[in-house]
Every structure is written in structure tokens, then in C-alpha cells.
Amino acid sequence: MSASPVSCHPAAAPAHPTQPLPAPSEEDGLPALQHKVLHSTGDPTEFMAELERTCAALPQRINADPEGVERGLSKLVLTLIELLRQLMERQALRRIERGTVSDDEIERLGETFMRLEQRMEELKVIFGLEGEELNLNLGPLGNLL
Template sequence: MLSKACVDPEAVEDFRDEMEQAGRALPDRVGADPDKVEQGLAKLVLTIIQLLIRLLEKQAIRRIDRGGLSSEEIDRMGITFMKLENKMEELKKAFGLEGEELNLNLGPLGDLM
């Protein structure tokens, strides 16, 4: 556990300034509403899954462009990605989340979605 003596207040302010410049202002408080903890956790998990799906899609496109996949493999991947997308929509609906709520600002890479 960090003591207050270990935390440099100037470094914290510098970090806050960097985040605000990136368009992601830090909240003054962390929301700890017990009624929303399930939705918050679902949002975090689904965001990570969405990020992984996007990375896998980019990798698949690169493999297709290089000619490293047969037409059967391409079809299977297409079906898999469609099923993943359908399941993600189902989970978002179950937790009352919209697509934009799962967006991440990846800094110089831009937004996830």
C-alpha cells in the first residue's frame, strides 16, 4: 500500500493535465454505487472483449490480404465474427449498454470504435 509520502502531487497533476488534453478528464471521485457495480463490471469486460475482437479482425484482414487463408477458412472466420458480434449485442442489451459506452480512447491510435 502506498503512503501519502510516496505520491508526488505534482506528478498527479501532470497526469491529470495529460489526460484532459487527450479528451479524457479524470473524475474527481470514483463512482461506487452498489446498484451499478454489475453494469460497470460488464462494461469493463465487454470493452476488453470488443478491443480483442477488433484486434483479431485486423489480424484476419492482414492474413486475407497476404493470401494466407483458404476460402473455407475465410468463410469460417466470417461466420465466427458474425456470431461474436451477435453475442456482444445480446450481452450489451442484457446489461443495458449502448455501443458507444464501450468505446475507448487509445491515445494516438484514436478511438476503439
């Protein structure tokens, strides 16, 4: 391997002034994507709708304005609370399936989880969040919830 330092040079030869690349549609992702389609068995707009949903869930950079930060943090905190709530609830359901929970405990657990769910719904309304927004895309691992 050469030990020479990085040599940064303009890529363009002087005789050939740099040109903008022929960019696909600047506004709409669908026409731009169409030249990359190898095969499609349906209406590509169906896929675009799903793609947009996916993009909407992608983590954006933190918005530095106070309102954006508050909303982002509240979304993150509520997502984590919802994750814990669902994990606890599924654990309770497993125990019930195994028959290791008494009738009294079932009633008590059910009341507790029911109230937690109601409270979460109230908090989502307070922070202006929809159910689908309370999730995190973990890349190859899938969605958190």
C-alpha cells in the first residue's frame, strides 16, 4: 500500500467542463424509479405508497427548533413506554396460556393492562401522535413494535 498522502485533484479534465448529471425527475420519485424497474407484476404506484410509508418511518435528523425537539423526544419516550407495555402484556398472555396465573391474578392483570392502554391512548392524543408513529425502524431487524 502506498504511503503517499491523499492527493485531491479536480476530477474533470480542463477540456471538458463539468456538466450536470442527467438527473431523473426532480420532484416525483416514481418516474425516476421507473428506469430502474427490472420487472413489476402490479401497479408501481402501489409500491410507491408503501415506500412512502417506509420513508415516513425513517429516522430523520433531529429538528433543532424547540417544538420539533419536544415532539421528537415525546415520540421516542412514548415509543419506549409502548414497547415495555406490549412486552409485559405479551409476557402475561404467555403465563395465562401456560395456566400459571390464578383467576384473581388474571382479573387484576387485565385491569392493569387495560388502564395502561387507555392511558397511552390519552397520551398520544395529548402529544398529537398516531398509533403508527409510535415505532422505530431498526433496519435489518425490522420494526421495534
